[in-house]
Amino acid sequence: MKNKHLGLSSALAAYILWGMLGVFWELLSAVPAMDTLAYRIVWSLATISIVLTVQKDWHNVWETIVSLTKNRKIGWIILSSFLISINWFIYIYMVTHHQATEASLGYYIMPLMNVAVALIFLHESLSRAKIIALILVVIGVVILTIQTGSLPLNTLLMAGSFCFYGLIKKQVQLPATISLTLETLCVAPIAVIYLLATPHVMTQNGLQVTILLILSGIITIIPLLLFAVATKNTDFITLGFIQYLNPTIQLLMAIFVLHEAFNWNKAIVFLFIWSGILVFIVSSLYNYRRLRQIKNTVKK
Template sequence: MTQTTRGILAMIGACTVWGLSSIYYKQLADVPPLTILAHRTLWSMVFFALVLTGQGKFGQLISALRDRRSLMIIAGASLMISVNWYFFIYSVSIGHATQASLGYYIFPLVAVVLGRIVFGERLGPMQMAAVLLAAIAVALLTWGLGVAPWISLTLAFSFGLYGVLKKWLDVGPVVSVTAEVVLIAPISLFVLWHGGLAMDTPSRTAMLVFSGPLTGLPLIMFSYASRRIPMATMGLLQYMNPTLQFLVAVLLFREPFGIWYAVAFGMIWTALAIYTAAGFNAASRRRKTASSTVSTTVTNSSVEAPANP
């Protein structure tokens, strides 16, 4: 099995876990979302600490937390990922998992806009069209429902801002996420101390504890995949996550899916198709340019090289 194949399988595994995790959290719907988040944070910290110790990278965690610049960025990332995790758990518990899937569909387009605003990245015509179409879809959904899809927008923008902060951080993904949950752990302990542990049965205790590995394992698979497959492939496979979330919400949870959701999802799927096509076109042009440059270099070298005697 090639490294690329292993990377693809790891990416599929990560997206499958993320996409089906709503089924897991649905079983904890009677536990307050803030309590679940507190457990998820604490047990994730334990899981990642064990992983870092096994990798011999615990010193990198200490260094990241001692550096003032890194600490400020990690604190911001910790806030964003906590918001994202909370609203995902909350959406599942109140029967709005469809909105969660919509948020993760919108996220790539939000990331494009944030890349333009924060990093000055250029937007091609097709990318601009995709972002505009997604904005119209959200506006139509807001008008049709009479209220903005706040859960979707919160998930998309919190994850987008999380990505922006991570680009400024010069540490590995496992180290940075461990640092993030370490910073939020005192708040989690406070929440559990005053709100109750909600670990009244063995099965519930096991589920709350396992939320740590459930968070950590797909991240490790994602990190493994990101080093072995092209960005275009990784971006395309990531759509598995919201697609599985959507199918679970509509087919398994039987959440209502009215005409306005159908219109909005159709427009956003179209926007994502345009965005993906633009990405593939850009990658193709880069490959052709690189190939042309190499060919020209080889030709010039042949002309300039002296003939063999």
């Protein structure tokens, strides 16, 4: 019971923090998005390095690198590091360019995009409910495309990059701290070279922005560590429901804190997306209960 409480509390804290991150990045709107991404990578590596030093865990990082190299899986880690960097960049860009509503839409679409990826790459079968859910999401995206006159590429790329990132993580499962260390190590040299070449200076926008850029590492690490605790102590179905806190909080923050317009056109799009999610959740809950009943029957 204690572990379940810890897992639930950690999951709630992680998703609430992720949901509120849009406001944090909005405070850095004076800094170019690519520069913000580079600072985030560098300060994330610095923060996780301190964590590993305190835990005396650097030997595990080296052993993991050696093992992944021998198993020829190091390429997947490199690819995952670029995918998560793309995801971070698009999200930062969208929030700092008054597109936080569309960013939250991407995170709503993501779980259902995972279903589509599982169908195509993992050859998993789709239930009727999941097909209906996907159709509703596709309708929502089509309506958004018609309304704006162009395909919402940023929204789809953000969802897609994290979706394929998750697919790779399933193939190469590592502890959160080790995984984040390797991923930031892969892209940190590029980030450092970029920061040396960019005309932007970290201190040029004042003390507050400078402090926020430094804190971007901690802001990145804390929810990931909380999520690692949650995955160890919480069942998958519970995490699946809690994950929708993230885009919901993002949407509320976009409307009430960042004061983005939310008109009827956007409401129609979200209505189809939410309908798809509702079908997906009800279907998942039904299947979960059915499996529990089967297990209880077998035990008896």
